[in-house]
Amino acid sequence: MSTLSTPPDEAVGERSTGRLFGLSDAVFAIAMTLLALDLGVPELGEHPTEGALRHALAAQGSHYLAFLLSFYVTSVYWRRHHAEMRGVRVTHPALVRRTMILLLAVSALPFASNLLGAYGSEAGIVIAVYAGVNAVAMGALLLIRWTARHHGLDAGAGPRPEDPELWLDLVAMLLAVPAGYLFPGHGVVALMALLVISGRVGWFVTRRRRRRGSGSAPSSGAAPRDPSGG
Incomplete structure (x- = not known):
């Protein structure tokens, strides 16, 4: 009589990771x-x-702007989530919890976006709500990164050139909260300006870190050194 064999732990872990990816997507x-x-x-x-x-379409301009901004940041979160999880082969309860926090924030983005489109130019609290939802998403991504590396879940764990980008975007979102009150009626413009600045600074920092990393690597023309000393 044949018996059902228990799948290896690695196969179980990969299936769990696949389910987590499927839910997130x-x-x-x-x-x-x-x-x-x-x-x-x-x-x-x-x-x-x-x-x-x-005239009616122009009156809806704030809604279209909020849609484009929210679609962009959501796509960035999706890309960064995949980037942080690309080396993960086995899930961990802490990783699942952090992912649920990210998905909670992403689920709230349509509400925050609609609020921004309707009242973004009228009240600072609207900018605070929108920035707060995005700050939670960014914080969750940073926790996912830390969890994957701290628990040894990421096969390619280690600093990456693009690591500071998420921190810079988080700072931009946090600065958008007081900006919404300091510049009443122009909170959306201030928010977008901060995101553009953080994006440009992040691009510059990432490029510099990549150049520094490639400069410290051995040149392709140098002959490989024999580790045995022969």
């Missing part, structure tokens, strides 16, 4: 879809004039 996809569903069509009755349509 599904939440990201749903959140991105909900962002688009919040874009309303102007109600102008039958046979509106082109001028009326143009």
Whole structure:
């Protein structure tokens, strides 16, 4: 009589990681879809004039801007989550908890985006809510990075040139909270300006770290050294 063999721990771990990836991808996809569903069509009755349509679309400009910004940051979170998890082969309870925090923030982004589009130019609290949701997502990504490396779950654990980018974006989101109150009526502009600055600084820092890393590596033209000393 044949017996069912228990799969190796590595196979079980890879399946668990695959399920975690599948759940995360599904939440990201749903959140991105909900962002688009919040874009309303102007109600102008039958046979509106082109001028009326143009005016109505312009009036919805803040909603379109909030959609583009939120879609962008959501796609960045998805990319960074995959980057932090690409070397992970086995899950850990702490890693699952941190991922749930990330997915919680991503799920709340459509609400925060709709709030930003409707009242972003009127109240500082709206910028604080939007920045707070994004700060939670970024903090969760940083915790995922730390957990994967601290528990030895990442096969390629170690500092990466792009590591500071997430910290810079987190600082930008935190600075957006007081900026929303200091510049009433221009909180969205201040938020986007801070993100652009953090993005440019992050690009510069990453490029510099990569150059430093490639400069410290042995040149391709040098002959490899025999470790035996012969």
